[in-house]
Amino acid sequence: MEDQLFAVVDVETTGGGINGNRLTEICIVRLRGSVILDKYTTLINPEKNIPLQITALTGIDNHLVAKAPKFHEVARKIEEMTRDAIFVAHNVSFDYNVLRNEFKDLGFEFTRKKLCTVRLSRKLIPGLFSYSLGRLCDSINIPIIDRHRAEGDTDATVILFQRMLTLDDDYKVFRSFLHSHSKEATLPPHLSADQINDLPDSPGIYLFKDKHHKVLYAGKAVNIKKRVLSHFYDKMTKEYRLGQETYYIDHETTGNELTALLLEADHIRRHYPKYNQAQKRPGLVYQIISYINQRGIIQLALGKTKLTMDSVGTFYNRAAAAEKLEQLCEFFKLCPRYCTLQSKVNVCSHYRIQNCEGICEGSESTENYNAKVKEAIASLGEETPTYVIREKGRHFKEEAFVLVKDGRYQGFGYVDIDVPITSVDDYEPFLKLQEATYHTHKILSNYLRKQGAPKMLFFDDKALRPGNLKILHPQIFGRKIPQGSMVL
Known part of the structure; x- marks a missing residue:
């Protein structure tokens, strides 16, 4: 030198x-x-x-x-x-x-x-x-x-x-x-190489923390070490500032990407990190709502809100909500006018749904029509199954699971592969309770769309039932799990 x-x-x-x-x-x-x-x-x-x-x-x-x-x-x-x-x-x-x-x-x-x-x-x-x-x-x-x-x-x-x-x-x-x-x-000034060397090459989440151990950023990765290092190679201003403020990196392995995504969402919700943006923004929720109009007819409509309130059905994009409303209208022979699929018309004339039995022109009784609406509402409640998604554990002797009960996300956990499972209650001792949110629903919906039933176990009245989920009205919903209808 x-x-x-x-x-x-x-x-x-x-x-x-x-x-x-x-x-x-x-x-x-x-x-x-x-x-x-x-x-x-x-x-x-x-x-x-x-x-x-x-x-x-x-x-x-x-x-x-x-x-x-x-x-x-x-x-x-x-x-x-x-x-x-x-x-x-x-x-x-x-x-x-x-x-x-x-x-x-x-x-x-x-x-x-x-x-x-x-x-x-x-x-x-x-x-x-x-x-x-x-x-x-x-x-x-x-x-x-x-x-x-x-x-x-x-x-x-x-x-x-x-x-x-x-x-x-x-x-x-x-x-x-x-x-x-x-x-x-390449590392930021306050991080030691030992902290990086201790990171695993497996799936999980990582937390960037400042000198007071406050979470600055929560991320998920299929390879924690590789993903963390990628932040320091990025020359964007945001990544540079994140590196300059980071003193500690914590991590938690999950064994698979799904539970990493869910755990990341939970940390973002709880810590509201400075450098996370997307999941801090509340997503718009679309809901099928019902109310009684001035004629005493139960009317269905789409509502939009940033809050996930109780309603007939909750959806996470407008297209899914509108499609479900049309399906209900057609299958139960409801009126497009009173399902808010048409407006400014006295008598419905929907381009596709043409089996209205005449409530809009007075040839069907309000009592009979309302009974059909109530049946349609009840059918949505039957689309909230109880099931478990099975994924890879953190090591070969365990299995990760995600529990959805009555259509509502409950959390995830890990169970040894030799533990017998005969009912949904058998998972309870191993469950890490989590809060169901807009983002957890999006994560699960995307997973189900890509992975489907092969990694799922369904339960009837808490008992294990093999095979695919049976839908009450297959003419409407087919054999796939309906997207966007998970209750929060």
Whole structure:
């Protein structure tokens, strides 16, 4: 390492996401081994407004950079100062990515090997309370003059870097961090490689947590380790910020993707993580509702809500709800007008449903019609089966199961393969109760559509019944499990 060139860098920026972050100041100190060869520092006109909170932190304002050179005017000097050198910075990913994006905007590729003094100091100076540049330097008596300015921070980082060179016998740590296949070269500053090495290559969920152990992100994977590492290879601003805030990674194996999805949904519901977006948004629910109109006729209609209330039927897309309403109307000889399939007509004239028995024109009694509507409503209740989905366990001697009782998701669990199962109650001691939500329904609906009955056990009055689910009215529903009608 005595002959190795290093470029110790610190940048100040306008703030914001990586892709919109512009340089306002840069300092580069070039070293050969621990010997300083050259220093370059300059303000840079970012060609955009500097927010007040950034000025309050750095002291750099729009007036100060107004006559400073723009990046394209100093790019050649920056390239020369870092050429053939290893790029060194405190939290190196930030400085490196900002600089690389500036070059990218000019149409040039900026590529350097990197070393992070945060990660190096965690390895070579373990046990400190904090590894932020200010607190780290206070802990080991390194002076910082002009904190949060590029030159002051770079000068302190150079002293820190020189000190760590003396702490690394034969430069084993430095070389391991520079190895192209080393996790240390790609991991965020606050994560140790040991945390990654402890992750399994099996299905399950993982939780990214901040320094207070608050969940930042919950994810599922068929290969936990591979999926976690993929976050750190992603250069999107969101992924970068997630990595910078992550101090701990917890995980739980599930043995299969289905229970991983359900467990992920549960963690998102309970922890409301900062970096999860999709499942924090409540999905729209479509419901078949019934009410008595002014003529005393029971009328069916579709309702839309973000809440899952009791109703005749609950569906998770409008097409499924409308299709079921048409099926009910046709099979029970109901009137399209009073099923809200037609409006602004006195007498129904549906293009397909033509077996109305005349309630709309007064030739069928209200009593007789309402009886048919009640039968249609009752038929929907009979489409809420009790069943278990069987999946792979966490090891070969167990089986995972997901329990749905009377159409309502109950939770999941694991049972040894030699435990006899003769009724639904036999699963209760092994069940991890979960809350049924819009998202758990979507997960199960998608699974049933793709996997179907082969992995399912159905129960009549809690007793095990082999074979496919029998539907009361096969003319309507066929032999497939109806989609979108699971009760919450």
